[in-house]
Amino acid sequence: MKRKAIVDTSMCAACGCCVKVCPMGAISVPHGVNAVIDETLCIGCGKCAKECPASIITLEEANHES
Amino acid sequence: MKAKKKWYDYLWIFSLTYLILGFVNILFALLGMICFIAPLVISIGWGNKAYCNKFCGRGQLFSMLGGHFGLSRKKDMPKWMKSKYFRYGFLIFFFTMFFIMLWNTYLVFAGQRPLGQKIKLLWTFKVPWQWAYHGTIFSDGVAQFAFGFYSIMLTSTILGFLTMILFKPRSWCVYCPMGTMTQLICKAKHVTKSQTDAK
Ligand code: SF4
Ligand code: SF4
Ligand code: SF4
Numbered sequence: 001m002k003r004k005a006i007v008d009t010s011m012c013a014a015c016g017c018c019v020k021v022c023p024m025g026a027i028s029v030p031h032g033v034n035a036v037i038d039e040t041l042c043i044g045c046g047k048c049a050k051e052c053p054a055s056i057i058t059l060e061e062a063n064h065e066s
Numbered sequence: 067m068k069a070k071k072k073w074y075d076y077l078w079i080f081s082l083t084y085l086i087l088g089f090v091n092i093l094f095a096l097l098g099m100i101c102f103i104a105p106l107v108i109s110i111g112w113g114n115k116a117y118c119n120k121f122c123g124r125g126q127l128f129s130m131l132g133g134h135f136g137l138s139r140k141k142d143m144p145k146w147m148k149s150k151y152f153r154y155g156f157l158i159f160f161f162t163m164f165f166i167m168l169w170n171t172y173l174v175f176a177g178q179r180p181l182g183q184k185i186k187l188l189w190t191f192k193v194p195w196q197w198a199y200h201g202t203i204f205s206d207g208v209a210q211f212a213f214g215f216y217s218i219m220l221t222s223t224i225l226g227f228l229t230m231i232l233f234k235p236r237s238w239c240v241y242c243p244m245g246t247m248t249q250l251i252c253k254a255k256h257v258t259k260s261q262t263d264a265k
Binding site for chain 1: 109113114115116118119120125129140142143148149153233234235236237238239240242245246248249251252253255256259
């Protein structure tokens with residue numbers, strides 16, 4: 001089991017604070033609508049969750065086998 | 067594994083200089099128009115939030131002061147503050163005040179009101195600011211606009227600074243009117259684009 005970051009997109013301000021801190025470059029804000037995390041790149045370090053001013057990123061156990 | 071800094075990671079210097087120049091000569095406040103026009107042009111023209119995500123010096127300033135300098139408690143902000151009601155409400159309030167400022171500027175332009183050499187903080191407190199006024203080569207109206215515009219910039223900096231201390235460094239970005247507006251523009255553009263693509 002590995003942890004992955006998940007964004008509550010309905011609350012996202014698309015500010016991009018999370019993009020700036022992600023060491024893997026896993027986050028982008030396509031079309032300026034909300035942040036999107038590339039699960040294949042995310043290593044679950046939690047930096048984005050700490051940085052997000054709205055605190056809407058959570059780390060959740062991802063089912064790896066799927 | 068720190069990402070290499072790009073040129074635009076230094077735009078906080080511009081924001082800081084801007085705030086200082088307003089104490090020196092109020093006419094420099096007009097430069098702040100860049101912070102209004104650039105995000106609009108980027109969001110309308112390209113349909114993205116590159117301004118917030120990359121260039122905004124104010125966001126960088128808050129993240130530096132709150133992050134590296136540890137001036138932020140780094141606590142979660144209250145739920146109501148990140149709700150759409152508050153964000154959109156603040157956007158409406160902010161632009162209402164903006165248009166009132168424009169109206170006052172117009173009155174000075176039209177000669178119906180003398181130039182007020184004051185800065186209005188938090189839309190309430192009038193602070194004498196004549197030391198930063200050394201006359202203008204333009205009309206008094208231009209100077210009035212500079213005072214009004216700088217009032218807005220300083221007020222939003224103060225609010226952003228307070229929420230930086232209380233909550234996360236860039237808490238301001240959650241309810242920043244420019245940020246909210248550009249996101250709305252992007253959303254609208256994206257929706258219409260995907261609709262036309264689907265046809
Ligand atoms: S948890 Fe770490 S790797 Fe994953 S998106 Fe957030 S910052 Fe990037
Ligand atoms: S930091 Fe938070 S609010 Fe800002 S873009 Fe990322 S997820 Fe959205
Ligand atoms: S939300 Fe406002 S302060 Fe934050 S990066 Fe965008 S324009 Fe700058």
